[in-house]
Amino acid sequence: MILLVSITVGLSLIAVFPTISEAQSEQKTFVTHSGAVITTSGDVIDPLYTVSTVDFDPDEFLRNFEYGRVSTSETGQTIREYTIIAEDDKIQEISPGVFYNVWTFNGTVPGPTIRATEGDLLRIHFINNGSKEHTMHFHGIHPAGMDGVFEPVGGNGGQFVYEFEAGPVGVHPYHCHVMPLEEHIVHGLYGVFIVDPKEGRAPADEMVMVLNGLDTDFDTENNFYAANTIPFYYQHHPIQINTHELIRVYVVNMVEFDPINNLHLHGNLYKYYPTGTDVVPSFYTDMITLSQTERGIMEFEYEYPGKYLFHAHKVEFSEKGWVGIFLVQDNPNNSQELDYGT
Numbered sequence: 001m002i003l004l005v006s007i008t009v010g011l012s013l014i015a016v017f018p019t020i021s022e023a024q025s026e027q028k029t030f031v032t033h034s035g036a037v038i039t040t041s042g043d044v045i046d047p048l049y050t051v052s053t054v055d056f057d058p059d060e061f062l063r064n065f066e067y068g069r070v071s072t073s074e075t076g077q078t079i080r081e082y083t084i085i086a087e088d089d090k091i092q093e094i095s096p097g098v099f100y101n102v103w104t105f106n107g108t109v110p111g112p113t114i115r116a117t118e119g120d121l122l123r124i125h126f127i128n129n130g131s132k133e134h135t136m137h138f139h140g141i142h143p144a145g146m147d148g149v150f151e152p153v154g155g156n157g158g159q160f161v162y163e164f165e166a167g168p169v170g171v172h173p174y175h176c177h178v179m180p181l182e183e184h185i186v187h188g189l190y191g192v193f194i195v196d197p198k199e200g201r202a203p204a205d206e207m208v209m210v211l212n213g214l215d216t217d218f219d220t221e222n223n224f225y226a227a228n229t230i231p232f233y234y235q236h237h238p239i240q241i242n243t244h245e246l247i248r249v250y251v252v253n254m255v256e257f258d259p260i261n262n263l264h265l266h267g268n269l270y271k272y273y274p275t276g277t278d279v280v281p282s283f284y285t286d287m288i289t290l291s292q293t294e295r296g297i298m299e300f301e302y303e304y305p306g307k308y309l310f311h312a313h314k315v316e317f318s319e320k321g322w323v324g325i326f327l328v329q330d331n332p333n334n335s336q337e338l339d340y341g342t
Contacts, residue, residue: 050099054092056108058228059237062207065115065194073121080116080166081123086176086189088130088155095224095231095321100216103130103176103187109229110210110254111191114174116166118195124162128153134184135160137177138193139293141167149177169197170276171250173293186215186256188229192295194250197279204248204299205241211263211290211312211322213255220257224321225312231321234310239324242331243305249298250276253290261322262289263298264313270300287313305330 027041068080088103105111116122128134132155137148142164145151153160176189192208212229213222224231241247249270253261264287271281272288276297288296302308311323 050091052091052093052099054090054102054104054107054109056092056229058230058233061108061110061113061228062209062239063205064113065206065208066112067115068122078117078120079123080120081125082112082114083125083127084111084136086126086128086130086134086153088132088134088187088189092229094214094216094226094229098216098224100214101187103134103184103189105136105189105191109188109190110212111174111189113192113194113208113250115194115196118167118169118198120166122162122164122166126153126160126162128155128158130155133158133178134176134189135178136162136174138162138164138174139172140170140193140195141165147177148174152178166195168277169195170273171195171252171295171297172275173252173254173295175254175293182220182256185254186213188212190254192250192252194276201248201279202246204246206248206250207239208250209252209263211251211253211255211261213258213317215257222255222257222320225255225261225317226321227324232323234324238307238327240327240329241302242329243302244331245301247298247300247302250295251288251290251298252295253292255292258317260289260291260314261317262287262313264311265298265300266309267304267306268300268302268308270298273297273299302326302328304328 027039066082068082071079073079084105086105090102090104091099092102094100102109124136126136133152135148135152146162146164151160172193174191174193176184178184192210209227211227214224215221216223227234251263255261269284269286272283272285273281274296305328308326308328309323310326311318
């Protein structure tokens with residue numbers, strides 16, 4: 001009699017809670033990196049067993065500029081066209097054994113550095129292959145309908161074409177502007193937009209540094225900080241530059257959650273152009289403080305060869321990854337035949 005009751009109760013529970021029964025049948029067995037055999041019906045969250053889907057090289061990003069597909073209008077205006085694809089299902093290894101779900105423009109964090117000359121017509125074909133709504137909001141001057149705020153683009157292939165004239169001169173961020181905004185930014189939907197003056201700037205070894213933070217445990221506090229996404233990268237892979245050569249750094253602060261960030265350069269001072277909209281520097285300093293999305297242009301030359309640190313002078317940030325090294329090589333000939341990037 002007891003056995004019959006037990007069978008009846010068991011069958012009833014399966015009928016009432018079929019999902020429980022199915023879940024219990026989905027047992028997974030795996031071997032951890034320490035050799036332990038684990039069987040579980042839950043998700044395996046050990047990051048060592050998560051496969052990275054993003055191959056991001058901070059060195060390639062540093063000096064890479066996207067000028068788009070170039071044509072000329074009937075009026076003689078330069079037209080630059082870009083295709084930007086948003087996705088929100090990528091996994092990136094940001095530190096050995098630490099994997100993070102990144103939301104990307106063209107597959108990387110930060111997205112591509114878009115570059116144009118003041119007055120060019122930009123035509124940006126935006127495709128949202130993510131699962132959520134996304135947009136592209138450019139800082140700068142453009143019509144209201146091109147602001148990337150009130151035109152959310154649906155996922156799974158939604159499209160929109162942004163079209164506006166490049167301006168003003170300077171360095172500006174672009175980012176997704178869908179709410180909750182901090183979630184879209186902290187996952188990585190941002191990049192840099194450079195507008196060059198028509199008369200150009202002095203030749204220089206140019207590079208882009210996007211200061212960012214990574215909240216890997218979703219407690220609205222950053223666990224890592226970096227220049228160009230990978231903590232400590234430029235400390236382990238120093239940026240090689242030459243003595244007596246003009247260095248121009250476009251720096252953009254995209255750190256969320258923390259109200260300020262800063263950049264300190266060792267063994268030197270730099271001319272600083274806030275936002276880059278003025279051709280006359282505002283400061284000659286070895287440290288600047290940047291609020292969220294604040295940016296500018298740094299210019300300097302090193303007189304002496306050697307290794308020089310650059311880092312956040314907020315010590316917490318530098319000790320959690322926002323630190324790097326310029327390896328300055330002697331350049332006695334002051335050669336002008338150097339590759340200034342693409």
